[in-house]
Amino acid sequence: MPEYLEVAVEIAREAGALIAQLAQRPHEIIYKRPSDLVTEADRRSESLIVERLRSHFPPHAIVAEEGGGRETNSDYCWYVDPLDGTTNFAHGFPVYCVSLGLAYRGEVIAGVVYDPTRDELFTAERGAGAYLNHKRLAVSKTSALRESLLATGFPPFAANHEINIEFFFRLTQRSHGIRRAGSAALDLCSVAAARFDGFWELKLNPWDKAAGALMVLEAGGKVTDLAGHPFALLEDEIFASNGHIHEESVRVFSEALAQREERA
């Protein structure tokens, strides 16, 4: 394992343990916007992660969700989601994680996602595969949408909800169903681990998806936008799948978009 991945694993485990400990206590919810929450756990986890990254890799840039990052001239940049699934955490629904992705010149080269509730550690290195607790991951072999289990998410503020509900409606009718569990990083890891056959979301930040997208690619899956164009870390949309159901799903997204335009 390269040093940066080893260090990221250690940090993600430490931050995960902190979150698990804070989950046992009552937590105050602070509102960034209506329905956009932040807790002490998000802030403390971020401070811990940023401090550790800075001491291990002083020149590296850091983009962290709660604003604790720093700009540098380095080609290396860490994308940090100190607690992905804050709404779940705040309500005591045990689906959340820590997500760290490292990009070199804009391309993700390593990712770590740690789920403290299940003690599941997902790791990926570009060109060297994806692993869950040291076991190599491979995406599912499901070849038809009608036999697929899918997942999606809705950003905490009302952007694009209508069209996503339309996608949700159409894909529910054509698959085994859609899960909306509330942690995009874990959703992506579930595609890598063959638990889901596909996951899409319309508006994600780079810290939500950097590590998870690499996980899917390294497990042999496909990652694009909803039109099937290559994945770009700084773009909002993502559609990640096992590859086999990709084209069929992209057709459903584009049918829904075309019908919406006709109605407008």
Ligand code: IPD
């Ligand atoms: C959110 C979760 C959720 C997704 C939202 C994200 P947060 O991240 O990943 O599943 O639907 O778009 O913002 O706020 O819990 O870190």
Ligand code: CA
């Ligand atoms: Ca997130």
Ligand code: CA
């Ligand atoms: Ca977060």
